[in-house]
Amino acid sequence: MKDALDVHRSLLAREVPHEIVRLPRPIASADEIPAASGLPPQRCVAVRIYHADDKIVATLVRAGDLPHPGAVLAALGARTLRPASGEVVNRVTGFAASLVSPVLLPDDITVLADSCVGLHEVVYAATGEGGTVLGIPARWLLTTSRAQVSELCSPSIATVDLDEELEAEILEMPPRSRSWR
Numbered sequence: 001m002k003d004a005l006d007v008h009r010s011l012l013a014r015e016v017p018h019e020i021v022r023l024p025r026p027i028a029s030a031d032e033i034p035a036a037s038g039l040p041p042q043r044c045v046a047v048r049i050y051h052a053d054d055k056i057v058a059t060l061v062r063a064g065d066l067p068h069p070g071a072v073l074a075a076l077g078a079r080t081l082r083p084a085s086g087e088v089v090n091r092v093t094g095f096a097a098s099l100v101s102p103v104l105l106p107d108d109i110t111v112l113a114d115s116c117v118g119l120h121e122v123v124y125a126a127t128g129e130g131g132t133v134l135g136i137p138a139r140w141l142l143t144t145s146r147a148q149v150s151e152l153c154s155p156s157i158a159t160v161d162l163d164e165e166l167e168a169e170i171l172e173m174p175p176r177s178r179s180w181r
Contacts, residue, residue: 002094004127007101007134016144018136026130029098031063033124033133041065044133045117045125045141047100049089052078052110056092060102060113060125060147067114067152075112075150099126101134102145113147 004020011018023036030046033039044063049056050072057076059067069081086097092109093100102125105111117123123141124133142149 001090001096001128002101002104003129004132004134007103007127010104011134011136011144014144016136016140018134018140020127021124021133021135023131023133027099028130030100030126031098033063033126037124037133039124042116043120043123045102045123047102047105047126049084049093049097049100049109051080051082051084051088052076053080056084056088056109058093058100058102058105058109058111058145059152060111060117060141060145061153062114062116065114065153067112071150071152072112075148075152076110095126095128099128099130101126101128102141102147103134103136105145107146111145111147112152113142113145113149114152115149116153117147118142118149 008020025036027033027036033044034041041063045060046063048059048061059072061067073081089097093105095101118138120138122135123138124135127134
């Protein structure tokens with residue numbers, strides 16, 4: 001199985017700025033990175049592996065999130081989508097299924113990244129082992145992983161209903177200015 005040393009060597013060979021960070025306690029899944037590191041989930045990346053039609057696809061999302069199946073299907077132009085089993089993930093990625101690193105994925109795996117992954121200067125992801133995480137500038141992660149960026153998850157911040165705001169503004173206007181004649 002691939003591990004932090006493999007990830008580190010690969011990134012060094014490509015001169016990609018990064019750091020391997022030792023966690024204060026081991027984790028069993030990339031979704032545990034925020035709790036173990038004290039980092040906000042928005043800065044932590046998890047890899048989800050799927051079968052889309054007859055291809056293997058990796059999605060990069062915030063830790064704890066799952067991509068919306070319709071968004072993944074639309075981004076790929078695929079008709080079917082199902083999660084890959086842990087056994088398949090281990091075999092095709094070379095990483096432990098719950099700790100797949102977004103770098104060093106085989107070239108035949110299509111990689112999609114949720115657009116929110118690029119919102120932070122530095123993000124943290126699994127290295128294939130439970131005691132460390134990869135700290136890497138988001139732009140380098142997206143480039144190194146060959147990711148196609150798309151809207152895959154719902155936003156982490158509440159959206160604003162512009163219709164309600166507009167209605168409130170109209171009601172606050174003096175009656176004479178509400179007329180559109």
